[in-house]
Amino acid sequence: xxxxxxxxxxxxxxxxxxxxxxxxxxxxxxxxxxxxxxxxxxxxxxxxxxxxxxxxxxxxxxxxxxxxxxxxxxxxxxxxxxxxxxxxxxxxxxxxxxxxxxxxxxxxxxxxxxxxxxxxxxxxxxxxxxxxxxxxxxxxxxxxxxxxxxxxxxxxxxxxxxxxxxxxxxxxxxxxxxxxxxxxxxxxxxxxxxxxxxxxxxxxxxxxxxxxxxxxxxxxxxxxxxxxxxxxxxxxxxxxxxxxxxxxxxx
Ligand code: ADP
Numbered sequence: 001x002x003x004x005x006x007x008x009x010x011x012x013x014x015x016x017x018x019x020x021x022x023x024x025x026x027x028x029x030x031x032x033x034x035x036x037x038x039x040x041x042x043x044x045x046x047x048x049x050x051x052x053x054x055x056x057x058x059x060x061x062x063x064x065x066x067x068x069x070x071x072x073x074x075x076x077x078x079x080x081x082x083x084x085x086x087x088x089x090x091x092x093x094x095x096x097x098x099x100x101x102x103x104x105x106x107x108x109x110x111x112x113x114x115x116x117x118x119x120x121x122x123x124x125x126x127x128x129x130x131x132x133x134x135x136x137x138x139x140x141x142x143x144x145x146x147x148x149x150x151x152x153x154x155x156x157x158x159x160x161x162x163x164x165x166x167x168x169x170x171x172x173x174x175x176x177x178x179x180x181x182x183x184x185x186x187x188x189x190x191x192x193x194x195x196x197x198x199x200x201x202x203x204x205x206x207x208x209x210x211x212x213x214x215x216x217x218x219x220x221x222x223x224x225x226x227x228x229x230x231x232x233x234x235x236x237x238x239x240x241x242x243x244x245x246x247x248x249x250x251x
Pocket of ligand 1: 088090092093134136137138139140165179182188190
């Protein structure tokens with residue numbers, strides 16, 4: 001989405017079907033997920049995904065601020081997605097803009113569909129997502145980080161929420177777009193999957209593709225989400241297999 005930084009259009013797909021960074025159409029960028037890097041938050045996660053670097057921190061269930069958002073039957077999930085001023089090539093104007101409001105909303109709604117919010121009426125679960133470095137797909141990286149952070153905070157959920165953007169570049173459907181592909185490609189389609197039920201809880205699209213291409217994109221994205229799901233579970237397993245003494249020494 002967005003044509004920020006647009007100069008001349010690069011070749012997105014070569015004759016051998018390789019992408020701008022050498023990936024195949026069905027290849028993800030390298031992903032590293034760390035659960036629990038922050039000590040002050042109730043739960044946290046750090047995701048490095050290609051050139052994206054995203055931190056998520058979770059607080060709660062706790063008292064609702066502002067008070068009028070309180071719900072008698074369930075916890076309210078409040079999310080703040082923010083891109084740091086230094087996260088993109090040209091300094092981003094700090095503060096909340098329409099894009100970050102939209103992303104905060106779609107992430108909160110996706111998380112709301114898996115968190116057992118009815119267990120904590122009249123409380124708030126606050127999710128902070130800070131994008132430290134952005135290279136397309138940050139809402140997906142933010143969602144992955146947020147859902148691992150929620151699990152790290154011990155908040156009961158039906159499932160984790162892997163997410164990835166699929167798109168169309170150089171006329172072909174491709175998994176996990178990076179910045180040039182997002183800027184100059186024909187379509188960008190971020191999605192989030194509940195792996196155990198197969199439900200999609202976030203699906204957006206910018207650009208154009210045909211119906212068969214959309215079906216192919218959904219297939220590719222769901223496959224990508226399942227790979228990311230394994231990495232999310234591995235990050236949580238690693239976090240909770242660390243011996244208490246080692247944790248103390250790192251404090
Ligand atoms: P996502 O990060 O989820 O793909 P977008 O499609 O809106 O969301 O943005 C694509 C990419 O464009 C971002 O990851 C970031 O690299 C870049 N970008 C977005 N907003 C800005 C901005 N205000 N200034 C510079 N680059 C931006």
